[in-house]
Amino acid sequence: MALIACQQCRKRISSLAEQCPHCGFSSRLSQSGSAADLAALRLKQLKQWRYRIRMGSYTAMALMLAAVIAWWLDSGMLGLPGPFVKLALASGLLVYMSLRAYLFWLSIQIKSASKALREAEN
Numbered sequence: 532m533a534l535i536a537c538q539q540c541r542k543r544i545s546s547l548a549e550q551c552p553h554c555g556f557s558s559r560l561s562q563s564g565s566a567a568d569l570a571a572l573r574l575k576q577l578k579q580w581r582y583r584i585r586m587g588s589y590t591a592m593a594l595m596l597a598a599v600i601a602w603w604l605d606s607g608m609l610g611l612p613g614p615f616v617k618l619a620l621a622s623g624l625l626v627y628m629s630l631r632a633y634l635f636w637l638s639i640q641i642k643s644a645s646k647a648l649r650e651a652e653n
């Protein structure tokens with residue numbers, strides 16, 4: 532048994548594995564699978580990504596909330612925020628905005644992937 536790189540996610544998997552345990556990619560599918568199988572796989576992966584990115588954006592939101600709470604506890608939000616609060620707010624906002632932009636892009640991809648799946652199934 533040897534370790535090979537998954538064709539899809541490049542992680543190391545057993546050469547005997549029919550399916551990648553990391554991303555679910557099946558080399559057998561890609562060789563003999565129908566267009567519908569491939570479209571379904573792509574849609575599934577996009578939805579997994581959407582879930583991960585959504586969780587990430589919630590984490591960024593929690594960071595901003597924690598920063599605001601720290602600011603409020605510190606000075607009742609009357610004084611200027613300290614450097615840590617500023618940093619947490621700025622990075623939380625930056626991460627949140629970029630993840631939202633990525634989510635928007637993903638939703639377009641998911642829309643076109645489900646359209647491709649419907650077309651492949653017909």
Ligand SMILES: [Zn+2]
Pocket residue numbers: 537538539540541542551552553554555556
């Ligand atoms: Zn993989």
